[in-house]
Amino acid sequence: MLRIGELSRRVGVSDHVLRAWESRYGLLKPARSAGGFRLYSEADENRVRRMRAHLADGLSTAEAAHVAVAEERAGSIATEVVDAGGRTGLVDYADVLRQALAELDEPAAQALLDRLLADFTVETVLRDVVVPYLHELGERWERGAISVAQEHFASHVIRGRLASLARGWGNGRGPHVLLACPPGELHDLALLVFGIVLHRNGWRVRYLGANTPVEDLIQVTDDMGPNLVVLTATTPERIADVVPELSRLAEMAPLALAGAGATKDLAHNIGARLLTEDPVTAAEHVDGS
Amino acid sequence: MLRIGELSRRVGVSDHVLRAWESRYGLLKPARSAGGFRLYSEADENRVRRMRAHLADGLSTAEAAHVAVAEERAGSIATEVVDAGGRTGLVDYADVLRQALAELDEPAAQALLDRLLADFTVETVLRDVVVPYLHELGERWERGAISVAQEHFASHVIRGRLASLARGWGNGRGPHVLLACPPGELHDLALLVFGIVLHRNGWRVRYLGANTPVEDLIQVTDDMGPNLVVLTATTPERIADVVPELSRLAEMAPLALAGAGATKDLAHNIGARLLTEDPVTAAEHVDGS
DNA sequence: TAGGGTCCGTCTAGAGCCTGTATAGATATA
DNA sequence: TATATCTATACAGGCTCTAGACGGACCCTA
Numbered sequence: 001m002l003r004i005g006e007l008s009r010r011v012g013v014s015d016h017v018l019r020a021w022e023s024r025y026g027l028l029k030p031a032r033s034a035g036g037f038r039l040y041s042e043a044d045e046n047r048v049r050r051m052r053a054h055l056a057d058g059l060s061t062a063e064a065a066h067v068a069v070a071e072e073r074a075g076s077i078a079t080e081v082v083d084a085g086g087r088t089g090l091v092d093y094a095d096v097l098r099q100a101l102a103e104l105d106e107p108a109a110q111a112l113l114d115r116l117l118a119d120f121t122v123e124t125v126l127r128d129v130v131v132p133y134l135h136e137l138g139e140r141w142e143r144g145a146i147s148v149a150q151e152h153f154a155s156h157v158i159r160g161r162l163a164s165l166a167r168g169w170g171n172g173r174g175p176h177v178l179l180a181c182p183p184g185e186l187h188d189l190a191l192l193v194f195g196i197v198l199h200r201n202g203w204r205v206r207y208l209g210a211n212t213p214v215e216d217l218i219q220v221t222d223d224m225g226p227n228l229v230v231l232t233a234t235t236p237e238r239i240a241d242v243v244p245e246l247s248r249l250a251e252m253a254p255l256a257l258a259g260a261g262a263t264k265d266l267a268h269n270i271g272a273r274l275l276t277e278d279p280v281t282a283a284e285h286v287d288g289s
Numbered sequence: 290m291l292r293i294g295e296l297s298r299r300v301g302v303s304d305h306v307l308r309a310w311e312s313r314y315g316l317l318k319p320a321r322s323a324g325g326f327r328l329y330s331e332a333d334e335n336r337v338r339r340m341r342a343h344l345a346d347g348l349s350t351a352e353a354a355h356v357a358v359a360e361e362r363a364g365s366i367a368t369e370v371v372d373a374g375g376r377t378g379l380v381d382y383a384d385v386l387r388q389a390l391a392e393l394d395e396p397a398a399q400a401l402l403d404r405l406l407a408d409f410t411v412e413t414v415l416r417d418v419v420v421p422y423l424h425e426l427g428e429r430w431e432r433g434a435i436s437v438a439q440e441h442f443a444s445h446v447i448r449g450r451l452a453s454l455a456r457g458w459g460n461g462r463g464p465h466v467l468l469a470c471p472p473g474e475l476h477d478l479a480l481l482v483f484g485i486v487l488h489r490n491g492w493r494v495r496y497l498g499a500n501t502p503v504e505d506l507i508q509v510t511d512d513m514g515p516n517l518v519v520l521t522a523t524t525p526e527r528i529a530d531v532v533p534e535l536s537r538l539a540e541m542a543p544l545a546l547a548g549a550g551a552t553k554d555l556a557h558n559i560g561a562r563l564l565t566e567d568p569v570t571a572a573e574h575v576d577g578s
Numbered sequence: 579t580a581g582g583g584t585c586c587g588t589c590t591a592g593a594g595c596c597t598g599t600a601t602a603g604a605t606a607t608a
Numbered sequence: 609t610a611t612a613t614c615t616a617t618a619c620a621g622g623c624t625c626t627a628g629a630c631g632g633a634c635c636c637t638a
Contacts (some may be wrong), residue, residue: 002375003607003613003614004611004612005612014598014599015612016599016600017596017599017612019599019615020599024596024597029487033613035608035613035614036608036614037605037606037613038613038614041499057292058291058298058299059291059295060291060292060596060597061598062293062322062596062597063290064582082514104457104495106457106458106459106494106495107457107459110459127593129339138356144410147508148501148502149469149501149505149506149508151496152346152469152497152498152499152500152501153495153496154498156496156497158449159452159536160453163445163448163449163450163451163453164452164456167399167449167453168395168399169395170393170394170396171395171396178437207440207445208437208442209442210441211441212438213438216436216438217438219438220393220438221437224393224607224630235598262539271502272596276309293623293624294623294624303587303588304623304624305588305589306586306587308626313585313586322596324594324625325594325624325626326594326596326625326626327625349586350586350587379629382604498630
């Protein structure tokens with residue numbers, strides 16, 4: 001821990017200026033000694049150096065400070081993630097994600113996901129962070145513990161990331177899977193996760209998404225002849241309402257049901273497989289034959 | 290974000306001239322700092338460089354400025370002629386896109402979009418391909434000329450591409466815009482396009498998406514103090530149903546209405562601005578003040 | 579070729595913004 | 609005690625703002 005004079009000497013910025021940058025731009029937030037002296041860390045020193053670099057690039061003082069702070073933010077999440085990743089797994093990062101999204105802070109959420117995806121496999125991030133977060137989101141949603149605005153915002157950010165992971169999932173030469181949710185079912189993010197992992201395991205994905213009439217499913221199945229059709233639902237009614245139609249579908253192509261709404265009985269009645277694991281694990285275990 | 294002195298140094302054009310080109314030819318539309326200083330983006334820097342290139346080619350100042358602005362729209366770096374050809378060429382791509390998506394052929398659609406985005410600016414692709422395609426999709430949807438499966442499939446692919454263009458749109462230091470659709474309105478893709486272009490013009494975007502209760506909008510507006518709130522609706526009822534609430538919102542922050550459902554009367558009654566142009570053009574014309 | 583119009587880079591003046599530096603009086607540290 | 613640091617405020621100089629004027633270069637027309 002350095003006091004202001006020492007920091008000033010090290011970075012070549014006068015103590016007056018350091019205080020000005022602190023009060024005017026929030027560049028530094030030093031700890032304080034018992035008597036009130038500023039105590040700076042190594043991170044603070046680095047931040048000042050980056051600030052000076054940006055000034056040398058021609059940015060205005062205010063702008064340079066802003067950029068230096070913004071960089072710091074992404075960086076700190078990064079190291080934190082890597083540290084925690086080694087020890088405890090990533091599950092805690094669902095919390096960080098939750099907080100960023102609850103505050104409608106898109107940059108923070110994206111930065112976190114960037115870091116996670118840079119350091120871990122897609123499967124790990126999806127299984128340990130995204131899926132737990134989605135569960136929590138769904139549960140808060142049901143409890144009314146979250147505003148519509150928050151839910152929409154979070155869904156949009158997550159959907160955007162998943163969509164970019166899904167890019168090109170119709171490509172390839174592997175077996176062919178058709179994904180959809182039954183009529184009335186609006187939650188398709190877990191299905192997206194499932195499809196992403198399937199594609200990474202060699203499948204070609206056709207995705208129809210939420211709230212799809214079974215009639216259309218049958219039509220597409222007839223046209224395309226998929227090797228597998230997977231439906232997800234969060235409540236049993238969504239499936240129970242269309243049992244006869246799904247039975248017909250199950251005769252046309254192998255059918256699997258997943259999600260909290262998929263019960264053993266329903267699957268049995270329809271003649272479908274039941275997938276009980278989380279979307280990532282389930283996708284890894286599905287057999288392409 | 291650069292101030293005028295730094296931009297002047299970088300591009301080798303005096304600050305006086307930069308201001309003259311701005312006021313005389315509309316070459317630049319810099320954001321402003323709280324104190325009124327011009328703040329230039331990288332895009333502005335590039336535009337000035339192109340302007341200089343055209344001057345060096347012998348064009349008059351007015352002409353060079355016109356071309357520099359126009360080619361940003363037309364997108365093609367190669368075209369030195371102000372061409373109508375690029376445009377007719379592009380319009381046909383909406384057809385190709387429509388066909389790929391109608392056949393549920395994700396790889397073909399993605400490949401087309403990859404190609405377009407490599408060759409043209411984001412604005413051009415959105416304005417001349419994506420937005421026309423969305424209009425057509427909406428119209429077929431109303432006519433029942435398209436299956437639910439096709440509509441879902443197409444929406445998902447387009448949404449995914451737009452989401453990746455939207456990545457990071459909450460970043461930056463420009464003015465702050467809140468985007469949403471009123472309750473009952475489910476079509477938010479054009480709003481996504483609008484947000485993407487706004488961000489490329491320096492705005493920070495907070496996106497709440499389709500079907501958002503006005504109560505939540507008011508809440509978020511109160512918390513965040515956006516510089517602008519924009520709502521889109523495809524039918525007037527969506528807006529007409531919540532006129533009193535929107536009037537209240539309009540008193541809290543500048544409000545703009547857009548989309549086919551936004552009428553002059555509604556906007557007037559609510560005390561909101563009306564955006565009548567296509568999403569791309571409208572976003573380019575929105576004033577940050 | 580002269581005269582007038584237009585284009586466009588440059589300049590000015592007065593006001594306001596941005597930012598490094600200075601000052602004063604009190605308190606902390608060694 | 610001597611030095612370092614604290615907070616709060618003031619200030620100066622450079623940068624930028626707006627609005628307009630100026631003048632050289634060019635083009636048209638008579």
